[in-house]
Amino acid sequence: MPLKTLKQETANALTLEWILHIKNYRLSLNKDHCVGCQICTLACPKEAIKLVKHTKIQGQKAKKATVDVDLTKCNFCGICDILCPYGAIKVTVNGEHILSVVEKESFPQLVRDIQVDTSKFPVGDSKCEEACPLNLIHIARLTPDGNVVEDLKAVSRKDRKKLQVKIDVEKERCPCCRVCEYKCPEDVMHIRKFVHGKILIHPEKCPEGCTDCLDVCPITGALYYSDEDKKVHADEMFCVYCGACKAVCPVEEALDLKRTKIVHTPVRSGAWNKALERLASPVEMSKELKAKGSQKAVVSVEKRLGWKSA
């Protein structure tokens, strides 16, 4: 019985659909928001998502990898939606963004710990807004009667003190890089990363003058080019360990990227264990299981992988 399906691709969106008579399952990928990282391809339980790499054109900047979803494999579970650090994928049922895997507690959600203390915010400042590499922070200044101030310069110094500040962060799309926190002089932003890991660019393997990884890195400052050795270096401070850089690096093993921990809501789920195993490593997964006291699960993983935890 062939299923009525749809796959459409435009310059800035990829849409997949199951068209049932009274139900509609849709996966939409915002290509502008997608940075071509590895998270969804690794996390997909059906291995339906593939990263498509693009050859670099001489003299131009490296192009970010793009994502393609196989309609015959996708089951619209929404795990890619949950795990995308940049909020580029949305899975909806009949237009509603309700994820059954979350509702039924069979998959956790990422914990994006973003605290904004507006009380400390200097009214005239906009460093954090400018700092955000993804333009996710929107600052609004309101007069006591609730009007938005368009031009701050027009407001007198005295009146400025009366202004109320509203800071809006597009949380769903925030990868929690902490650039805003670092740039903010007044301790307004408090961000905790949800992906922890390690990144290392081996200078001996990194080709001189190549900036491919830097070209695609969505986080300003996570990677930087050193004029000294003409190589790219990583800054653990801002890196979100998404792996967009690794996808374009032309030299094998020049770039080491490891995820060690992903902060998520509590859950007991085989699907999450597998996702974690692929995103981080079996070691990290068994660490998490141990922390949860799921000794039985650890044993079964060891048996399956023929691997022994320390």
Added chain:
Amino acid sequence: MGAEKKIEVEEPRIGVFVCHCGLNIAGVLDIKELLEYSKTLPNVVYVKDNRYTCADPGQEEIRKGIKEHKLNRVIVAACSPRMHEPTFRRTVSDVNLNAFLFEMANIREFSSWCHPSTPQEATEKAKDLIKMAVAKARLLKPLQTIEVPVTNKALVVGGGIAGMNTALDLAEMGFKVYLLEKGESIGGHMAQLDKTFPTLDCSICIEGPKMVDVGRHPNIKIIANADLQSVSGFIGNFKVKIRKNPRFVIAENCTGCGECKEVCPIEYPNEWDMNLGVRKAISVPFDQAVPLVYTINKDYCIECFKCVDACGARQAINFEQQPEEIELDVGAIVVATGYDVYMPYDNPLLGYGKYANVITSLEFERLILAAGPTGGKVVRASDGHKPHSVAFIQCVGSRDKNKYPYCSNFCCMYTLKHVVQLKEKYKQDVEIYVFYMDMRSNFKGYEEFYDRAREAGVNFVRGRVSKILEVPETKNLLISAEDSLLGQPIEIEAEMVVLATAAIPKKGADEIARILNVTRGADGFFMESHPKLKPIDAPTDGVFFAGACQGLKDIPYSVSQGSGAASRAATVLSKPKWKIEPIVSVIDPAKCRNVNSKCGICAERCPYGSIKVEEKKAAEVITAMCHGCGTCVAECPADAITQMHFTDAQIFAQIRAALETNPQDKILAFLCNWCSYAGADLAGTSRFEYPPIIRPIRVMCSGRVDRDFILEALRLGAGMVLVGACHLPYDCHYISGNWKMKARMDALAPMLQKLGLSPERFRVEYVSAAEGVRFAELIREMTAQLNALGKDKIKMENEKLRPILENMLKRKEKK
């Protein structure tokens, strides 16, 4: 030359009985001439004609002839041996003549029916056929039938309404039945339906209890979610291999409570619901499923193991479950694999798949069903609203020369049911149009049901729909058709279109056909042994058909055929022993090469592994395993093997008889019993006329056709030689006899050409039992080629070939 020069102890006394078959034979052939001619044949001591030889008086004539004239061989020149050979064998054994001293000359299917406009030539051909039968009869030997034990269990393949009835009936008779179902639950298409015509009773309400009966019957074992892997053996003694696919749920532990389904987060389109609704990754396709065992679909499951938690102490879930191989011994097999529904994606004019509000009838069935995905509301896919006008379009794919030329049998009736249901549900609120070619309502209560639909105020438009277009704003559909009663084109706007699509052979029917060695007709449905008299039997003994797999049927007829198949199977199962024909191979140890050197070719070529070869010993045939194809006989380099009833001597005698006069004008054909001979029979039965120049010799399998037969025929100057076989790769009734023949002939043909034979004079052709048209066309084509070559050229080639062929055949005799 190749003939055995053994002298029969008893001189043959042959009686020839020529049948008029009413006017079927006598209307074309000159019976008197045939009788006179028969008298002149050697060893013929008695001739007699009968109006109907197969009728009691005709049979009595045979018995009388045997007694009064001391006949020890009997020939009936009448219809095909595939029709009445068993009848006359019984007749002669009634008066203690061995059944294998009987021979038939097929002068009806092979002469009077296929050459009606050339009676004189047809009579000549009939004479030759009788002469060939006499030549063979002179060399016939008495044989004893072989008895094999019968396993009194049955396998039913397919758990739809037909298969369920077969299983229940057999189980009630006391036989153990294995009911194999490919899907997760038995029930078949009937379980998908809302109501049934013409009584409008709820389908699952009447089928559900039957399903439960099947599930509970102590004599029935349901093997669901399983595939048929292979079948070997023969009637009474089949060995069946089944692969049970993993459900990842342990059937014994699953209570069917459904708690796992509640916690499962994943939904996927329910194919059983025509993909209109969804089911969970762990679920049953529908609530009444039998057996009520849940299944995990690993294509969609994300393995969160929430179901394992929910199942808890019952421990019914096992993600590591492996496929299970089951081996069964059964005596009879009933095939009831059903049909599929055509999805008209490939017809751009109707817009199915393109326009949201164009659906198929089976989808409509799921919509109007109270337990369906919409809870019985007929709604449009585009906006979820109830349509105020619905157009039903008949014969989508059916009765269409470019698609499926046959009539799908039940579409007219289910559309009538749909319109009546829709009218009763929405009353005046819905306008209904039915576009039809012919309304076929030809069974009990059906015409009355048609009247009911007419009276309900449905608009019937007689005419074929040419195209459907969507109105982009409203998503309504514009239907263009020609009203053939008014003789003018019409255009109607409807809010929903329902396509009554063709029912088609089940996906995988080709695989089943291959496994069971049964053939399929041109339409893809299984071929019965005889369209009228053996509509339930497969050509393979011990295999029977039930339901739509053999030809489309509605529910009552599927049920009837299911019961019919049960009774046919019981005729086998109820016997402790089954008689098989003794047409097996016998090896002469004095001639077998294997005694002195390593040979074993026969064992290697036997499709059934029924020949045992040990070093320094003559090869031996395991008689119970021999199916009687004769491939080993043709392959044996020392001519040490004989096939009983189809000996080299007998076939050589037939060849010589056929080619005694004017050989250059004749096509000598070796036709395998199951495909080509049956195809030629069908050409006769269907009255497809072709030139009367062919002289056919029946062999059980094309694998039996020895290269010496070809050489002998050409030595005698045959205009053309044809070997007719079952289609490659899988149609051979004896698994691979046709392949062995092909290898043999592929080597022979270039050699003959090198010796100066025109390539068109020796042909290997594949004709199935369903290809009567093709057989007739083939003979027409060959005749044209023969005429194009011309007698002179043929005679010239023959002159050149004869000494070489004589030499080759002589050398053979020296061995």
